Amino acid sequence: MTSTAMAAVVSQSEIYAQVQQFYAGQVRHLDGMRAEEFAGSFTADGVFDHRPGGDPLVGREAIAAAIGEYQRTTHAADPVQRRHWFNMLQVFAQDDGTLRTEYYALVVQTRPGVREPVVGPSCFVTDILVHEDGELRTKFRKVSPDHLV
């Protein structure tokens, strides 16, 4: 294998592993309700189109505010531990240097003392990811819950 050919395959598998671990860290912030850290995993102008029919969240402030709102209302009334599971990931390198991804997402919610979690919704998600300062960030995310199609 030439050095150039090797660099190409390194690049593909390296990016895949990097994206997987970026998502793992991102959902850890989301599931821990660390609003600032989760918002910081988006670009400053990041767009989070998190539900059909609603206005997308635009920018880190709006994204962090939505997490805070969830924490103060829904979660305060019913303090479940959410776990976001992503799977069946595809990473498509774009000509402009960004990455488009497609994946399935499933929310797993456990109530204190209840062994069996509530599973759902199941969603299809597509992202645009960019590199900033050597780190991946989400520039755009669109979540399509399967029950709302």
Next chain:
Amino acid sequence: MTSTAMAAVVSQSEIYAQVQQFYAGQVRHLDGMRAEEFAGSFTADGVFDHRPGGDPLVGREAIAAAIGEYQRTTHAADPVQRRHWFNMLQVFAQDDGTLRTEYYALVVQTRPGVREPVVGPSCFVTDILVHEDGELRTKFRKVSPDHLV
């Protein structure tokens, strides 16, 4: 690390990332009921042993026909959005250049308007994958649902 040693580890992680993304694309066709595209992810003589006690599907025509049959009958009567989740994947390179894989599979089915999907069946799956024209294809698949053992 020598160039040869590096090529070996590149090879292992590169193949793992390639198989993962092959499966992601394959289930996207399956869950979208794109019968021809799903069948095209198998070799021309591909065998899909999809349920114990039933005849395996042999060849792309039979595989595509089974998807079409599902769409016209089961799905027409109850139009769920299926999502196939694969996980806990192992890839074993074989001496003949093929790849044997083992993994868990779980079907997640969402009814329109119902937030919580039906989860199941849980299955153990083993595949033989081959490279054709620079792409992975499934030559053989055996699905063993956990509830039918």
Next chain:
Amino acid sequence: MTSTAMAAVVSQSEIYAQVQQFYAGQVRHLDGMRAEEFAGSFTADGVFDHRPGGDPLVGREAIAAAIGEYQRTTHAADPVQRRHWFNMLQVFAQDDGTLRTEYYALVVQTRPGVREPVVGPSCFVTDILVHEDGELRTKFRKVSPDHLV
């Protein structure tokens, strides 16, 4: 890309793929109730802190004995097929050459003849992994079920 730079990224993605497949093999032993093989995926002095409030299992003999105990009691009374699903994995290389990992885990349990499995508990898990004889082994594992927090 220089050979050194390439080796660094190879290393990161290669380790990620290696850890993923190590876990796949490890849960195959666990779900197949192969007590000795599962215990052998831990170091000889491995610690498995598998439930809050209980004593951790220390060493392979104790780990294997716990699997055997599960098989003779819980499983004998209710012979479910367990499947352990790990996801949202992060691998952190430590200065001492070990790997710290963090991931979500979900147990999927299927009863004979019942198509829909019981899903749960959902857990957060952290491991210390080491290389021994060219293989990964778990030196320490702490499981935190979401319903017991």
